[in-house]
Amino acid sequence: xxxxxxxxxxxxxxxxxxxxxxxxxxxxxxxxxxxxxxxxxxxxxxxxxxxxxxxxxxxxxxxxxxxxxxxxxxxxxxxxxxxxxxxxxxxxxxxxxxxxxxxxxxxxxxxxxxxxxxxxxxxxxxxxxxxxxxxxxxxxxxxxxxxxxxxxxxxxxxxxxxxxxxxxxxxxxxxxxxxxxxxxxxxxxxxxxxxxxxxxxxxxxxxxxxxxxxxxxxxxxxxxxxxxxxxxxxxxxxxxxxxxxxxxxxxxxxxxxxxxxxxxxxxxxxxxxxxxxxxxxxxxxxxxxxxxxxxxxxxxxxxxxxxxxxxxxxxxxxxxxxxxxxx
Amino acid sequence: xxxxxxxxxxxxxxxxxxxxxxxxxxxxxxxxxxxxxxxxxxxxxxxxxxxxxxxxxxxxxxxxxxxxxxxxxxxxxxxxxxxxxxxxxxxxxxxxxxxxxxxxxxxxxxxxxxxxxxxxxxxxxxxxxxxxxxxxxxxxxxxxxxxxxxxxxxxxxxxxxxxxxxxxxxxxxxxxxxxxxxxxxxxxxxxxxxxxxxxxxxxxxxxxxxxxxxxxxxxxxxxxxxxxxxxxxxxxxxxxxxxxxxxxxxxxxxxxxxxxxxxxxxxxxxxxxxxxxxxxxxxxxxxxxxxxxxxxxxxxxxxxxxxxxxxxxxxxxxxxxxxxxxx
Numbered sequence: 001x002x003x004x005x006x007x008x009x010x011x012x013x014x015x016x017x018x019x020x021x022x023x024x025x026x027x028x029x030x031x032x033x034x035x036x037x038x039x040x041x042x043x044x045x046x047x048x049x050x051x052x053x054x055x056x057x058x059x060x061x062x063x064x065x066x067x068x069x070x071x072x073x074x075x076x077x078x079x080x081x082x083x084x085x086x087x088x089x090x091x092x093x094x095x096x097x098x099x100x101x102x103x104x105x106x107x108x109x110x111x112x113x114x115x116x117x118x119x120x121x122x123x124x125x126x127x128x129x130x131x132x133x134x135x136x137x138x139x140x141x142x143x144x145x146x147x148x149x150x151x152x153x154x155x156x157x158x159x160x161x162x163x164x165x166x167x168x169x170x171x172x173x174x175x176x177x178x179x180x181x182x183x184x185x186x187x188x189x190x191x192x193x194x195x196x197x198x199x200x201x202x203x204x205x206x207x208x209x210x211x212x213x214x215x216x217x218x219x220x221x222x223x224x225x226x227x228x229x230x231x232x233x234x235x236x237x238x239x240x241x242x243x244x245x246x247x248x249x250x251x252x253x254x255x256x257x258x259x260x261x262x263x264x265x266x267x268x269x270x271x272x273x274x275x276x277x278x279x280x281x282x283x284x285x286x287x288x289x290x291x292x293x294x295x296x297x298x299x300x301x302x303x304x305x306x307x308x309x310x311x312x313x314x315x316x317x318x319x320x321x322x323x324x325x326x327x
Numbered sequence: 328x329x330x331x332x333x334x335x336x337x338x339x340x341x342x343x344x345x346x347x348x349x350x351x352x353x354x355x356x357x358x359x360x361x362x363x364x365x366x367x368x369x370x371x372x373x374x375x376x377x378x379x380x381x382x383x384x385x386x387x388x389x390x391x392x393x394x395x396x397x398x399x400x401x402x403x404x405x406x407x408x409x410x411x412x413x414x415x416x417x418x419x420x421x422x423x424x425x426x427x428x429x430x431x432x433x434x435x436x437x438x439x440x441x442x443x444x445x446x447x448x449x450x451x452x453x454x455x456x457x458x459x460x461x462x463x464x465x466x467x468x469x470x471x472x473x474x475x476x477x478x479x480x481x482x483x484x485x486x487x488x489x490x491x492x493x494x495x496x497x498x499x500x501x502x503x504x505x506x507x508x509x510x511x512x513x514x515x516x517x518x519x520x521x522x523x524x525x526x527x528x529x530x531x532x533x534x535x536x537x538x539x540x541x542x543x544x545x546x547x548x549x550x551x552x553x554x555x556x557x558x559x560x561x562x563x564x565x566x567x568x569x570x571x572x573x574x575x576x577x578x579x580x581x582x583x584x585x586x587x588x589x590x591x592x593x594x595x596x597x598x599x600x601x602x603x604x605x606x607x608x609x610x611x612x613x614x615x616x617x618x619x620x621x622x623x624x625x626x627x628x629x630x631x632x633x634x635x636x637x638x639x640x641x642x643x644x645x646x647x648x649x650x651x652x653x654x
Contacts, residue, residue: 031408031549032374032468034476040367046450047359048465050419052457081358092377092463123373126463130379136419136453136463138375141359149361222358 007104007127008097015127018101019091022108023115023122033123035088035140045084045141045149049075053133061177062201064103068110069202071137076118077223077278079141080210083150088123089115090138094130107135110202118207150214150221155239155283159219161296162288163281164209166199167228168267171274172256173200175265192258203278206291210280217286224281227273229311229318232281236301236310243283245296247314272313272320334431334454335424342454345428346418349435350442350449360450362415362467372411372468372476376402380460388504389528391430394462395437396529402466403445404550404605407537410477411468415450416442418464421457434462437529445534477541477548482566482610486546488623489615490608491536493526494555495594498601499583500527502592519585530605533618537607544613551608554600556638556645559608563628563637570610572623574641599640599647 007015020028049071051057057067076086089111093104104127111122120139143149173196180186183201186193213221220239222231228245236243252260252267260267283298302308309317334342347355376398378384384394403413416438420431431454438449447466470476500523507513510528513520540548547566549558555572563570579587579594587594610625629635636644 030476030478031405032372032411032466034409034411034470035371035373044362044371044467045359046362046415046417046465046467048417048419048451048453048463050421050453050455050461050463052421052455055456078358082361084359084361088373090373090375090465092375092465094377094379094459094461124375126375126377128377128379129382130459130461132421132457132459132461134377134421134457134459134461134463136375136377136461138373138417138419138463138465139359140371140373140467143361149357151357 023112047078064106065110066202072114075139083214084141091125154220165279168270170276171270216289221282350439374405391433392437393529399441406468410541418452492606495597498597543616548609
């Protein structure tokens with residue numbers, strides 16, 4: 001196969017061979033994958049995401065490798081947000097026939113690379129033809145021991161709101177890409193812009209963030225995918241509480257301020273509504289888990305006020321609330 | 328929401344609510360699903376399939392409910408073909424915004440209905456917008472006890488080739504649909520044609536087929552998805568053997584002969600290359616598992632002949648070998 005072989009030329013077997021070579025796994029290759037890793041006294045955790053080219057990613061902005069990394073991050077973030085440990089991935093691709101096989105290989109290499117730090121691997125999948133390029137990734141994980149999973153409904157009044165990882169970087173990166181029009185037009189020597197763009201295109205998760213939070217007694221958890229206010233509103237709504245964020249803890253850092261200056265973007269909008277960072281946010285009534293920081297407090301929901309906000313910032317309704325809409 | 332609400336009008340939350348109402352599960356609704364069902368001394372089994380409208384299904388031929396049933400059958404067949412027991416499903420949908428919400432609900436009802444006899448349910452998913460309608464379904468299952476999974480490489484010389492369920496019915500059903508041009512043009516009073524069309528649009532699996540075969544000592548297993556010769560060739564190739572099918576055991580039955588007469592189709596082509604029945608086929612060196620029938624024998628592969636066929640019918644190279652190509 002040459003560098004410019006298409007998936008149509010490679011056929012189903014050739015395309016699957018390219019994926020398996022890019023993301024090797026001894027489990028892959030039968031009707032279904034059998035995972036031996038189940039520890040005794042553990043439960044399974046599973047999650048799926050589907051990405052459409054032009055809507056969730058653009059090759060003008062992201063390399064196929066980065067799209068693979070990001071797909072893993074957003075799936076593994078969901079597993080971590082339950083307190084789980086990611087173990088395996090299944091990849092289903094619908095692709096135009098004229099797609100270069102190398103693009104699919106790079107995507108699989110990105111998946112393999114992002115999964116490796118977790119000790120997880122790509123164990124199976126499916127490849128079919130379509131007009132759009134559509135990537136569906138499913139993550140499996142393990143939840144050890146009898147403790148409860150970190151669900152959305154566990155936040156209680158008086159709990160601290162906690163977060164790990166940057167918030168707003170992904171939205172800043174997207175704004176930079178849109179401002180300069182393409183990846184290669186972003187100034188190469190501006191390392192801050194480059195770093196934010198990288199965070200948008202391929203956010204990298206730290207393994208263990210979910211298990212650490214669960215072990216430390218966190219009460220609820222989700223990942224910052226649709227936007228901080230939107231995602232925390234789901235926790236507040238499910239838990240029947242209100243969440244007040246501390247503006248000082250969320251204030252845009254120097255990197256975001258620099259990007260705002262270069263693009264004219266609004267750094268507070270990035271922080272509050274950007275999403276796609278796939279950092280973990282949640283609540284705890286216990287000690288701070290390692291590498292987490294406090295960003296707010298859980299308050300009583302004014303249940304006599306039908307307009308009471310689920311999420312406030314410094315006690316006020318936030319200026320920005322709209323998150324990502326899938327449909 | 329009215330009957331003609333679109334997914335764009337319903338939005339992400341409304342669409343997810345419709346799916347959850349059509350396929351209820353108490354596990355669904357958090358960042359990821361946690362499955363409590365893991366028995367001790369068991370392993371996980373997982374598989375995924377992706378379906379594109381116009382390529383894998385047509386609403387002119389199949390109802391959305393049937394598409395849901397078929398998607399479950401083809402995924403659960405893969406779990407069963409490892410000897411596993413299906414336990415859960417994840418559904419990711421990419422859909423045009425003007426898709427009627429009721430279509431998505433019907434699809435989810437079909438999934439729920441087909442999963443119910445297995446004690447399995449839809450536990451999570453994702454919904455996004457795209458031009459094509461693309462459905463990605465992932466199945467999870469359980470493999471109890473220490474016995475080996477039913478892999479593709481276990482067929483040995485002298486083993487019997489075994490099958491359960493009809494072979495060729497799905498291809499006959501598709502031929503009937505293509506012959507009459509649409510579902511509603513197929514003669515209503517011809518119960519044989521109707522039954523074959525139903526088998527194509529919504530093949531129904533018998534729960535327990537995989538666990539029974541594994542318990543009875545089957546040596547290899549797959550499902551008839553791409554075509555009987557194509558699927559058994561994979562077993563033969565992986566196992567380094569040749570498979571000789573017994574033409575008497577595979578001879579088209581009266582239903583297939585009737586359909587051939589009405590459509591001018593070739594019933595042997597349906598049997599040998601049709602696929603999509605999702606019946607289980609495999610090998611055993613032990614007793615026949617319940618509800619399985621013998622359809623051939625495993626022979627030594629003539630390794631001095633590079634043109635030796637992996638699959639023969641009555642000792643001869645089959646006239647038809649081409650199976651379904653995904654790309």
